[in-house]
Amino acid sequence: MGSCNVFVALVVLTVGVREIEPSKDAMKYITSGFVKVLEECKQELNMNDHIIADLFHYWKLEYTLLNRDTGCAIICMSKKLELLDANGRMHHGNAQEFAKKHGAGDEVASKIVQIIHECEKKHERDDDECLRVLEVAKCFRTGIHELDWQPKVEVIVEEVLTEM
Template sequence: MLIIVNSSAEVMKKLSITFAKEVDVCQKELNVGDNIMQEMQNFWREEYDLVHRDTGCMILCMASKHNLLVIADEKIHHQNAHEFAKAHGADDEMATQLVNILHDCEKQYPPQDDVCLRSLAVAKCFRTKIHSLKWAPSMEELLAEIMTEM
C-alpha cells in the first residue's frame, strides 16, 4: 500500500491556492484597489507588512465564499475549516492544528465593531504562527502555480 504524505508547506500551498480562487470575485464585490491585491499576493512573505483594513475584508469575503465562517459572529467555522484543510492534503492532526491556531488567534483578538480590522489581525497572527512552524509556502512556487491555473 502506497501512502502519500504531503509536507506541511505543500499542504499550505494547496490551501492557499484554493483559498485564493475567490480573490477576483471578492475584489469585484468589494471594489478594492491594486494596493490590496498587492497585499494579497504577498500574504505569505514574512517581511511584508499587512496594513490595510480592506485586506481583512478580502480575507473575510474569501473565507465566506468557502463556507469557512460562522456569519453571526464572524468567526471561523471549525468543522468546515477542518474539512477544508483535509480536502487539500492535511491529515487529521494537521487540520486540527490549523483550526487550533486560527481559534487561538481569534481569542487574542476579541470581536470588535470593525470586523475587517479584526480579520486582518487574526490573519497576521495566523501567518506568524505558520511561519514559526516553518509551514509557510514558498511565495515563488505559490505564485507560479496560481499563474499556471489562470
C-alpha cells in the same frame, strides 16, 4: 461582516504524511484554493492593486499588512468558501474539511484550526470586523512561520496561474 482567517486559511489555509515538507505543501494548496475566489471578491469589493499586493505578499513576515480593506477581502473570500459560522467566526468543521480537501492530514488540519482559533481569541474585542480579521490573519501567519509551514510565494503564484 464575519470573521475569517487568513488563508485558512489565509488561510488555510496541509498534508498528513507526504515525503517532502508535507506541511508546506499543504499550506501551498490551501492558499491557492483560497485565492481562487479572489477574483470574485475583487469585483464585488472593487478592490485595487494594493489589496492584491497585500495578499500576494501575505506569507512574508516582514511585509506588514496594514490595510483594513485586506481584512475585508479575507472576509469575502472566507464567506465564499463557507469557512465562517453564523456568528462570523471560523467554522471549525468547514475549515478542517477545507484543509483536508486541499491535502492536509487530520493532524495538520487540526493544528491549523487550533492556530486560527487561538488568534481569534486574542482579537475578540476588536470592534471593526475588517481590522480584527486583518489582525487574526497576521497572527495566523506568525503561527505558521513558527512551525516553519509557510509556503513559498513563487510556488503559490505558479499554482494559481496554472489553474487559471
